[in-house]
Amino acid sequence: MNHIKSRKHPTALVRTSQGMGAAAAVSMAAFAAPAMAQTTAAPQRLPEVRVQTNADVPYKADSVALPKFTQPLVDTPQTITVIRKEIMEQQVATTLTEALRNTPGITLQLGENGNTQTGDSIFMRGFDTSGSIFVDGIRDLGNISRDVFNIEQVEVVKGPSGSDNGRGTSSGYINLVSKTPGLEAFNNGSVSAGTDNRLRATADLNKPLDLSIPGSALRLNLMAQDFGTPGRDYVKSKRVGFAPSIAFGLGTPTRTYFNYLYIDQNNRPDGGVPTYGLPGYIGARGPRVDSENYYGSRSDYDDIKLHMFTARFEHDFAPGTTLRNTTRLGNTEQDYVLTGVNAVTATAANPAAWTVARSRQGRHQTNSIFTNQTNLTTEFQTGALKHSLSTGVELIYERQNQTNGSVVGPAQAAANLYAPSVNDVFRPLTTTGAYTRGSTLSAAAYAFDTIKLSEQWLINGGLRFERFNTETNGATYTAAAGATPASLAQNPQLKVNDNLTSWKLGTVFKPAPNGSVYVTVSNSYQPPGGTNFQLGTGTNNNNPALALTPQKGSNVELGTKWDLLDGKLATTAAIYRAENKNELVSDGLTPATFNQIGKRRVDGVELGAVGQITPALNISAGFAYMDPKIIQGVVNGANANQGGVIVFSPRRTFTSWVTYRLPIGLTIGGGVRYVSPTATSSNQVVTSGVTGTQDYTVVDALLSYPVSKNVSLQLNVNNLFDKNYIASVNNGRSRYIPGVSRNALLTANLKF
Template sequence: MAHIRSRKHNKPIQLLALLAASVPAAGMAQTTTTLPTVTVKEAAEVPYKADKSANDKIVAPLVDTPKTIQIIKKEVLEEQGAVTLMEALRNTPGITMQMGENGNTSAGDTFQLRGSSLQQSTFVDGIRDLGAVTRDTFNLEQIEIIKGAAGAETGRGAATGQLNLVTKQAHLGDESSVSGTLGTGSRKRATIDLNKQLSDTSALRVNGLVQDSGVDGRDHVENTGQGLALSYATGLNSPTRLYLYSQHIRQKNVPDGGIPSIGFEGFYNANATIRAGAKVDRENYYGSVNDREKINADMFTAKIEHDLGQGTTVRNITRVGKNSMDRVLTGINAINGTTAPALIGDPSTWTISRSRQRVDQDNTIIANQTSMNTEFAAGGMQHSFAAGVELMRESQTSRAFSTTGLTTPAANLYNPNPLDAMPMPYATGAEDHGSTSTLGLYAFDNAKINDQWSINGGLRLDRYKTRTREFTAGGVFNDLKDSDTLASWSIGGVYKPAANGSVYASYATSQTPPGSNNFVLEAAANNQNNAALDPQETSTVEVGTKWELLNKRLNVAAAVFRSVNDKQTSIDPVTNTSQQFGKTQVQGIELSAVGQITNFWQISAALAKTSTKQIDQFSGAGGATITDGVRWSPDLTLTLWTSYQLDKLTLGFGTRYVSEQKRVVNGANPAASNVPNIPSYWVADAMVGYQFSDKVSVRLNVYNLFDKEYLSVLNNGGSRLALGAPRSAAVTANFKF
C-alpha cells in the first residue's frame, strides 16, 4: 500500500482572518450612519438581462463585480428551443465540445473553456454536480458562467471557470404551463411546469419531462428519457424559509460512436488509394442495435434560511445525490485494406475495425453548506459580506470489463450493418473506488469606499483527502492517498465613473490537485494524477469595463484577460525525469451585450478572441517531443441571438462562429496525421413565434438554416468525427393555465 504524506505550504491565512475580523462582533457598539431617504421603484424585469447572480458568494451587482460573468436566462433557452446544457452553452463564447478517444465517445456533457475541461466544474445551485449525465434544461431557471480562475468560489479545480445551474423553485402564486414539441429526426418532447400556492406562505412546484427522439442526420441513434423535479417551499415572505426539492432523471439512449473521417479535409492514410477514398454517408451507424446508455440520476436537497434583520441572512443547505451509468458502445478504429492489395481498388470491400466497450459507473455526493450574508458599515466603508463552511464527500465506483478472447467483427466501411452479432463485454471482477472528502471555509467581501470606489475580494481554504483503491480480479489492490490544504483567492478594484458603469482590475487563483476530476490517483511519475505531485496552480489577471445602457435595459461589457495554469508535468530534457514546470497560457479579449435595445428588440451577443499556447511542455525520451498548442482551442468564437416582437408575432435569428480548432499540437506533420483540425464554421438558426392569446402560443425553430455541413467534434486521433446536425426544424406549442 502506498501512502503519500501531506504536504504543507504557506497559505494566506491572514486574508481570511482579515475578512472575518471585519464583521462586527455581537453586542459591540457600532457607528450609526443616517442615510438620506430613498424612494425605491420596482423595475420591470428585462428579458435576457440579469442584474445579480443567484450565487450568494457574488455579493455585488454584476455591473460592479470585477470578473466576467455571463448569465443565460430561461427566456433565451425557450426561444431557441435549447433542451440540453450543451445546446444552451452555445450562447457563450470560448466553450467548445469534445469527443472521446481510442474508439470511445465521452458520455454526458463534455466541454472545454479557455483550454481546460469544465466537466468537474459544473454546479447545481452552488453545489458540485457529478457524473456522466446529459443535463436537460427542463428544470433550469438560468445558467451562470464565471470565467477565469474560480477557486475562491468553488474550491478545487475551476482552473478557467465554472458553471452554476440554477433550478426552478416553488414560489407564491399559481402559474402552470405545458408544452409539446414535434420535429424532424423523430423528435418528440413534452414538458410540464406546475406551481401551486398552498397557503399564504407555502407553495409546491412540479416540473416534468418526457422525451423520445432520434437525431437529425443519424440512423439508429436515440435519446429517450424522463425527468421529474419536485420543489416545496414554506415560510415564503417570512423571516424563516424552508425549501425541499429533488430532481430525478432517467435516460435510455442509443449512443453514437461517430463516423470515419475518410474523405474529409486533411484526411491521411498510408495507402494512397484509401487516402483518396470518398466520404461515408453521414447517416451511417457503425454501432450495434444492442448498444445502450442507461442513466439514473437522483438529487435531494433541503435548504433553510433565516433573516436575522439588518441585512443579515443565515442558511444551511444539505444535499444527497447519486447517479449511475451503464453504457455499452461500439467504437470504430482503423480502416482495413492496406494489407490486401487486391481489395484496395474496390471501395465496396473496404472495412473498418470496431471495438466493444462497456462503462458501469456510480457517482455519489453528500454535501452540507452553512453560510451567512450580511451588510454593515465598518472602517469607513459599507460592506456586503458572505462567509461559510462546506463539508462534502464525493465518491466514484467504476467496474472493469473486457472482450479478450471474443471476436468483434469489422464493419463494411460504406455499408455497415447494425445487426451484426457483437460480443458483450464481460466483467473482469476488477473495480476502482475513488473518493474525496473536503472541509472548506470561505469569505467574500465587497467593500464600498465611496460612490466611485470599491474593493471586492474572496478567499477559500480547503482541506481535502483523496483516496483511490484499485481491486483486481484476484482480490489484490493498490491503495493511493493524497491530502493537502488548498488556498484560492481573488481580489479586485472597481471604479465607477458613472452610476451605470464600472472599470475594474482583478486577480484570481485556483488549484487543481491530483485526481481532482475523477478521484483516480496514479503511480506513474509522468502522470498528472500522480499522488506525489503538487496541485496545479492557475492565476487569472483581468481588466475590464461594464455598463448598463438604455435606461439599464442593456448590459455591455469588455474584458482583457490572461490565465496561466502552472505545475503541469513535463520531461526535463537534461535529466529525462518528470518535473512540474509545464504551463498553459490563455489570453485574449471578450465582448458582450445582453438585454433590450428597444421594448420589442432583445439581444444576446458575445465574442471571444483568444491566444492559447503551452509552455515548456516536453514528452518522450529526453523531452524529444515539444507541444506548444492546446487542442480544441479556437482563436475566435462568436455567438448572437436576437428577437423582435411585432404585436403577436415574434421573429428570432441567431448565428455562431467557431474558428479552426487544432488537433495536432505536438510538432507532428499535420499532412500525415489523419484529419489534423476542425475547420472553422458559421451556423445560423431562426425562429418564428405566434401568441394566439395570453394562454396559447406556438413556436417554429429552424436549425442550421442554410444546411451547412460542418465538422462539430473530432476524436484525439483524428480518425473519427461527428458532424453538426443538418437543417432541421421543431414546432413547439405552449399552453398556460
C-alpha cells in the same frame, strides 16, 4: 501550502449510504423546525432576494443566484454570462450543451477510445471544464448529458474558481440554478414535435398552499422526451424527469425549501464517424464517409438514473443579513455499452472493401455526493468603509465507483468503412471484476468581502481555505496469455491529502452609476485525482509516491461593464491571461522521464451584449478571441508539443440570438454561431488523423405567434442552411461527432 502526504494503507474513515441518509434526515428535521414554528400571526415582512431580473427584459439578469457574489453583475469584477430560461425556451434547448451555445469560447470534446464522452464534455477558455459543473452552487459529477427542464438560468463564471468552489482549473465553472416555488400560481407547459422522430413534453406547475404555515407553495416540473438525432442514424435520446419542490415561509424572514430531482435516461449513444477523408486528414486516398453512418449496434445503450435531494433553510436576521444552510444528497448511476471506430484499413484496390476497426466498450459508474453548506451574508460599516460580506463553511463527501466491461477473447470484427451495418455480429462485453473506487472528503471555510471606499471605488476580495483527502482503491484484470490463466490483482490503496488556499482580488472603478472598469487576479488548484478521484502507481499519472504538487491555475483580467438604455442592455468587454502550470509532462526520451514543469497559457478578449434595445427587440450576443499556447511541454520525440497550440480551442467564436416582435404579435428571430478552425493536436508534427477542424457558421431561425392568451405556437428551424461541420473530435483524431443537420421543431406553449 503543506506538502502532499501519501499513505498506501487502508483508512479508518468509512462513509456509508446509510450514514449519509441519516445525516440528511437530521438536517431536514433541523431545517423544518423553524418553519413549522411559524404561526398564522402576521409575520415580519422582508423582501426575498433571489435572482434579480427586470421583468420587461427577458434576456438580461442583474445578478447571479450564488450568495458568494455580493454585488450586481455590473459591479462584479469578473466575466459572467447568465443564460436565462427565456432564451432556452425560445431555442427549445433541452440540454446544458445546447444552452451553452449562447456564450462564446466554449467547445466540446469527444474523449478517447476507452473513455468516450457521453455527456457534457466542455472546454472553456482552452481548458477542460467538465469537472466544474455545479447545481445551485454544489458540484455535480458524472459523465452525463444534463437536461434543463428544471433550470431557471445557467450562470457561466469565467476565470479560476478556487476561492468560490475549491479545486478546479483556470477556465472557470458553470452553475445551474434550479426552479423553486413562488407565491404566484401558474400552470405552464409545452409540447414539441419535429423532424427526425422527435417528441418532447414539459410541464411547470406552481401552486400556493393554504396551510397553517405562512408562505407555503408547491412547484412541480415534469419532462418526457423521445428524440432522434438530426443527421445521425439510430442515435437517440429518451428520458423522463420529475422535479417536485415545496417551500414554507415565502415572503417571511424564515424560509425553507425541499427539492427532489429524478431523471431516467435510456439513450443509444454515438460512437462517432471516422475522420477519414475529411479536409486536413493525413494519408487520405478516398472520399469522406457519409456523416449519417452508424457503426454501432442496435443493442448499444446509455442508461442513466439520477436522484438528487436538496434541503435549504434561510433566515433574515435583519435587512441585508441572511443565514443559509443547504444539504444535498445525490446519486447518479450510468450504465452504457458503446461501439467506437478506430483505424481505417484501405489496402484493397476497391474502396467498397475498405474497413474500419471497431472497439466495444462498456462502463458502470456511480457518483454520489453528500454536502452541507452554511453561508452568512451581511452588510456593515467600519468607519467610512461599507462592507458586503459573504462567509461560510462547507463539508463535502464525494464518491465514484467504476467498473468497465471489455471484450474477452477475439476482438470485435471491423466494419465496412462506407456501408456499416447494425446487423453485424457484435462481441458481447464481459465484466471481469476489475474496478476503481475513489472518494474525496473535504472541509472548507471561505470569506468574500466587497469594500465600498467611495461612490466610485470598490475593492472585492475572496479567500478560501480547504483541507481535502482523496483515496483510491481497485483491482486490475490481466487477460489470459497462452496457458496462463487470467488474473485479478488487487491494487494498493492510495491516498493523498493537502491544504489548498485559493483567493481572488479585484478593484472596481465606477465612472458612472451604470458602469464600471475593473481589474482582477485570481487562482485555483487542481490536486492529483481531483477530477475523477483516480490515483495511480505509474510515472505519468496521479501517483502519490511522486509527491506531486497541485496544478495551479491563475487569471488576470481587465474589463469594463455598462448597463445602457436605462439599464435594459448590459454590455461587457474584457481582456485576460489564463495560465495552468505544474502539469506533468514527458521529456520525450526513451525511457521517458516525467516532470511537473508543464505550462499552458491562453490570452484572450471577450465581448458581450445582452438585453433589450427596444420593447420589441431583444438581443444576446458574444464574441471571444483566444490565443492558446503550450509554453512548456514535451521538447523531444514524436510527441514534441512545446510551442504548439492547445487543442479544442478555436481562436475566434461568435454567438448571437435576436428576436423582434411585430405589431401583429408575430415574433421573428434567430441566431448565428461561428467557430474558427480548431487544432486537434498540439504536436509540432502530426503524422496521422485529422489535423484540425474547419471553421463553420450555423444559422438558426424562429417564428412565434400567440394564438390566444393561453396558447402560442413556435417554429424553430436549426442549421437553416444545412451546414456540415465537426461538433467534437476524439483525442486520437480518428473519429468525430457531426454537427446536427437541418431540422425543425414545432412547439405549442401553454399557459393557464
